[in-house]
Amino acid sequence: MAVSNIRYGAGVTKEVGMDLQNMGAKNVCLMTDKNLSHLPPVQVVMDSLVKNGITFELYDNVRVEPTDTSFMDAIEFAKRGAFDAYVAVGGGSTMDTCKAANLYASNPQSEFLDYVNAPIGKGKPVSVPLKPLIAVPTTSGTGSETTGVAIFDYEHLKVKTGIASRAIKPTLGLVDPLHTLHMPGQVVANSGFDVLCHALESYTALPYHMRSPCPSNPISRPAYQGSNPISDIWSVQALRIVAKYLKRAVRNPDDLEARSNMHLASAFAGIGFGNAGVHLCHGMSYPISGLVKTYKAKDYNVDHPLVPHGLSVVLTSPAVFTFTAKMFPERHLETAEILGADTRTAKIQDAGPVLADTLRKFLFDLNVDNGLAAIGYSKADIPALVKGTLPQERVTKLAPRPQSEEDLSALFEASMKLY
Amino acid sequence: MAVSNIRYGAGVTKEVGMDLQNMGAKNVCLMTDKNLSHLPPVQVVMDSLVKNGITFELYDNVRVEPTDTSFMDAIEFAKRGAFDAYVAVGGGSTMDTCKAANLYASNPQSEFLDYVNAPIGKGKPVSVPLKPLIAVPTTSGTGSETTGVAIFDYEHLKVKTGIASRAIKPTLGLVDPLHTLHMPGQVVANSGFDVLCHALESYTALPYHMRSPCPSNPISRPAYQGSNPISDIWSVQALRIVAKYLKRAVRNPDDLEARSNMHLASAFAGIGFGNAGVHLCHGMSYPISGLVKTYKAKDYNVDHPLVPHGLSVVLTSPAVFTFTAKMFPERHLETAEILGADTRTAKIQDAGPVLADTLRKFLFDLNVDNGLAAIGYSKADIPALVKGTLPQERVTKLAPRPQSEEDLSALFEASMKLY
Ligand SMILES: NC(=O)c1ccc[n+]([C@@H]2O[C@H](COP(=O)([O-])OP(=O)(O)OC[C@H]3O[C@@H](n4cnc5c(N)ncnc54)[C@H](O)[C@@H]3O)[C@@H](O)[C@H]2O)c1
Ligand SMILES: NC(=O)c1ccc[n+]([C@@H]2O[C@H](COP(=O)([O-])OP(=O)(O)OC[C@H]3O[C@@H](n4cnc5c(N)ncnc54)[C@H](O)[C@@H]3O)[C@@H](O)[C@H]2O)c1
Ligand SMILES: [Fe+2]
Ligand SMILES: [Fe+2]
Numbered sequence: 001m002a003v004s005n006i007r008y009g010a011g012v013t014k015e016v017g018m019d020l021q022n023m024g025a026k027n028v029c030l031m032t033d034k035n036l037s038h039l040p041p042v043q044v045v046m047d048s049l050v051k052n053g054i055t056f057e058l059y060d061n062v063r064v065e066p067t068d069t070s071f072m073d074a075i076e077f078a079k080r081g082a083f084d085a086y087v088a089v090g091g092g093s094t095m096d097t098c099k100a101a102n103l104y105a106s107n108p109q110s111e112f113l114d115y116v117n118a119p120i121g122k123g124k125p126v127s128v129p130l131k132p133l134i135a136v137p138t139t140s141g142t143g144s145e146t147t148g149v150a151i152f153d154y155e156h157l158k159v160k161t162g163i164a165s166r167a168i169k170p171t172l173g174l175v176d177p178l179h180t181l182h183m184p185g186q187v188v189a190n191s192g193f194d195v196l197c198h199a200l201e202s203y204t205a206l207p208y209h210m211r212s213p214c215p216s217n218p219i220s221r222p223a224y225q226g227s228n229p230i231s232d233i234w235s236v237q238a239l240r241i242v243a244k245y246l247k248r249a250v251r252n253p254d255d256l257e258a259r260s261n262m263h264l265a266s267a268f269a270g271i272g273f274g275n276a277g278v279h280l281c282h283g284m285s286y287p288i289s290g291l292v293k294t295y296k297a298k299d300y301n302v303d304h305p306l307v308p309h310g311l312s313v314v315l316t317s318p319a320v321f322t323f324t325a326k327m328f329p330e331r332h333l334e335t336a337e338i339l340g341a342d343t344r345t346a347k348i349q350d351a352g353p354v355l356a357d358t359l360r361k362f363l364f365d366l367n368v369d370n371g372l373a374a375i376g377y378s379k380a381d382i383p384a385l386v387k388g389t390l391p392q393e394r395v396t397k398l399a400p401r402p403q404s405e406e407d408l409s410a411l412f413e414a415s416m417k418l419y
Numbered sequence: 420m421a422v423s424n425i426r427y428g429a430g431v432t433k434e435v436g437m438d439l440q441n442m443g444a445k446n447v448c449l450m451t452d453k454n455l456s457h458l459p460p461v462q463v464v465m466d467s468l469v470k471n472g473i474t475f476e477l478y479d480n481v482r483v484e485p486t487d488t489s490f491m492d493a494i495e496f497a498k499r500g501a502f503d504a505y506v507a508v509g510g511g512s513t514m515d516t517c518k519a520a521n522l523y524a525s526n527p528q529s530e531f532l533d534y535v536n537a538p539i540g541k542g543k544p545v546s547v548p549l550k551p552l553i554a555v556p557t558t559s560g561t562g563s564e565t566t567g568v569a570i571f572d573y574e575h576l577k578v579k580t581g582i583a584s585r586a587i588k589p590t591l592g593l594v595d596p597l598h599t600l601h602m603p604g605q606v607v608a609n610s611g612f613d614v615l616c617h618a619l620e621s622y623t624a625l626p627y628h629m630r631s632p633c634p635s636n637p638i639s640r641p642a643y644q645g646s647n648p649i650s651d652i653w654s655v656q657a658l659r660i661v662a663k664y665l666k667r668a669v670r671n672p673d674d675l676e677a678r679s680n681m682h683l684a685s686a687f688a689g690i691g692f693g694n695a696g697v698h699l700c701h702g703m704s705y706p707i708s709g710l711v712k713t714y715k716a717k718d719y720n721v722d723h724p725l726v727p728h729g730l731s732v733v734l735t736s737p738a739v740f741t742f743t744a745k746m747f748p749e750r751h752l753e754t755a756e757i758l759g760a761d762t763r764t765a766k767i768q769d770a771g772p773v774l775a776d777t778l779r780k781f782l783f784d785l786n787v788d789n790g791l792a793a794i795g796y797s798k799a800d801i802p803a804l805v806k807g808t809l810p811q812e813r814v815t816k817l818a819p820r821p822q823s824e825e826d827l828s829a830l831f832e833a834s835m836k837l838y
Binding site: 006007008009015018019022208209216217218219228229230233234237264268 | 425426427428434437438441627628635636637638647648649652653656683687
């Protein structure tokens with residue numbers, strides 16, 4: 001269980017200039033996306049930098065759902081700037097891009113694939129020191145401000161993959177609920193589904209003492225350790241908040257209490273899954289977003305087809321948890337209860353279906369697209385979706401139940417239609 | 420909010436040699452107390468150091484409930500040894516001594532009072548880097564493996580005080596439940612009461628947004644921030660474990676489940692209070708243990724009179740929470756419920772008495788001494804006890820309700836007899 005340093009409160013972002021000064025930063029890289037660059041969160045940060053006399057350059061070319069190409073562009077910018085600190089203001093797309101920029105600018109000799117997760121990349125351990133990075137999340141979803149993970153779409157293979165190393169974990173996360181007030185409803189919903197799946201997957205992940213291999217030297221152990229008594233606390237707490245506040249946060253932009261709580265839940269779930277890991281919803285989501293055809297998400301102000309990450313993970317959740325509940329059914333039933341199911345008369349062998357029904361109802365209430373079919377996939381795509389899931393072994397092997405290719409096919413098929 | 424770096428599991432202590440090797444340590448200081456130096460926890464650590472070819476020197480002169488004199492002795496040892504890393508194996512007494520040794524050996528020019536909390540010391544911020552310190556707790560109480568706090572008895576004033584700085588927080592805590600199997604019953608009980616009070620005090624501490632002053636520069640803010648949504652999670656979770664497992668852990672040395680859970684609860688409560696703070700039970704405990712006359716605690720294998728820390732905090736808890744429940748009665752009632760009270764028909768204005776009765780019953784069931792009178796104090800001592808509490812402003816000002824000297828007198832008086 002490792003350190004994540006976060007500061008929570010309405011208005012904490014205003015302190016970012018002082019924090020950078022305390023770190024001795026003189027030449028700062030401020031990263032965001034085009035959409036956010038005109039919105040208050042970025043303005044607040046710039047004002048604080050100016051007020052504290054911090055020189056900075058703005059990079060606002062982050063791609064929503066980044067790719068290797070977009071990462072490379074940010075990396076080149078970072079290399080040229082020779083920055084001594086980074087500030088990322090945005091959702092997971094921005095924070096992840098900034099982590100990659102910091103990593104490769106601190107390692108100018110390295111090849112891009114060096115640090116990308118195996119088997120797609122070489123998964124080398126990071127041994128050089130990075131510059132301080134302050135993450136200011138503006139969505140309530142990825143928890144990327146607390147994790148050592150950066151996700152991108154590897155265009156060549158049309159599949160998402162990432163970089164995972166404790167070295168890229170932000171130095172400090174400023175979790176400021178005021179930023180959530182500008183979030184469009186669909187971004188609240190989709191990023192909230194990401195929190196939901198982080199919590200459910202990390203809580204049901206293979207327990208830490210059953211994970212293998214278990215490298216004898218602590219330094220060789222992965223960040224994703226399997227579920228454990230510490231990550232469980234974060235995951236359960238995040239799930240409770242989702243159950244209580246997500247619908248309110250989606251429906252009412254002025255519900256500061258609900259949006260604040262979801263912002264905190266995102267960080268909690270991040271600490272949970274950042275230590276325990278995620279499994280099948282995430283493993284299967286990477287080809288779902290990588291192979292996107294023409295789907296355009298409402299409220300996402302971008303010029304390319306896009307399945308938002310949170311949507312790509314949640315659409316398979318009823319099928320996935322029906323499948324995984326064969327193992328550790330008590331935990332599955334417990335999460336269904338937290339999400340509002342009446343489990344008093346439920347049988348333990350029905351844990352999977354009970355949780356799946358609870359999730360379906362939850363998604364239906366929030367008008368979520370009716371399964372993979374509704375976002376453009378058909379039966380004919382299943383082999384490609386399965387093929388794109390196989391290299392995601394780093395996460396899929398944390399599922400409590402091993403999966404054959406047939407199992408994966410069946411899970412995609414069962415996710416075509418939800419209601 | 421900083422989360423601490425801990426590794427939990429039966430047997431994790433065996434990895435300490437590898438951890439030190441990964442840190443590049445070559446010349447290590449191993450600290451413990453005389454009693455523990457012959458017991459398995461220290462043996463396991465030494466075996467691991469030898470196996471990994473780590474040179475070390477053993478210091479086993481830690482005083483149980485340390486003093487400035489005993490701290491100085493350890494500091495001199497550390498200065499002479501020019502160590503590049505520290506391992507502390509023991510309870511709070513050992514971990515705290517080791518933190519102080521590391522701090523002053525890394526700052527050889529400084530005076531002892533420089534870093535001691537004001538108003539007794541100068542409370543200077545720490546600006547030099549310290550050496551890595553691995554803490555291996557063997558009691559289930561202080562949570563010192565997760566905190567930036569080191570407590571000692573300032574003999575000259577006959578009062579406990581301490582050093583508080585994020586800089587002295589251990590690099591890594593190895594929370595290994597196997598060590599708890601050797602703990603005598605009274606040490607389990609008293610250190611468990613410390614967990615109980617850490618959890619209750621941090622959960623009922625003044626909320627973070629009501630604390631004053633609130634320094635505008637984040638670097639000047641104290642580690643003790645008042646209760647907040649993150650520390651609350653740890654405090655409540657620790658309290659639930661105490662409610663479920665403390666009695667079992669005291670009564671049965673072989674109940675590994677209960678003792679393991681209490682070991683984890685100790686770290687959880689440490690993360691909670693290390694960020695939120697403690698208040699009156701702790702503030703008032705410092706003169707209770709500092710002014711000890713002849714009391715000798717059963718099961719504590721030491722040659723000096725001693726009121727164990729956990730006992731010194733818990734004896735005032737019924738009076739303290741009756742007093743503080745005037746503010747935030749809901750939280751007080753909630754903790755009573757977690758501790759087993761039936762609160763369905765309780766009135767909110769009775770929160771204080773309900774919690775106090777619950778605590779009294781809990782202590783009675785565990786045969787705890789009947790109040791301050793039973794450990795040697797009488798009415799005549801109250802002025803001295805109050806006087807010793809006044810300099811503990813750093814913690815007492817975190818109480819949800821301000822206290823006059825008369826209030827403090829009344830609290831000590833109400834704590835003379837419990838049942
Ligand atoms: N690093 C991790 O641990 C981790 C975990 C999960 C997901 N991810 C990755 O994060 C990415 C998704 O990130 P996300 O869901 O946070 O969204 P995002 O960063 O992709 O942003 C989504 C959209 O919302 C807009 N937006 C963001 N905040 C806003 C605000 N406050 N007001 C108005 N508009 C706002 C953005 O401009 C963008 O158009 C994916 O690439 C995903 O794979 C990373
Ligand atoms: N730093 C912090 O955050 C913090 C918090 C609370 C208390 N404290 C301080 O910690 C000290 C108390 O520490 P403690 O309660 O952990 O006890 P301790 O370190 O004083 O040890 C108590 C006794 O138990 C023995 N012992 C410890 N572990 C044992 C084991 N596994 N088997 C057999 N015997 C064992 C010791 O040898 C000693 O005799 C006090 O000075 C207190 O003020 C510090
Ligand atoms: Fe995610
Ligand atoms: Fe304590």
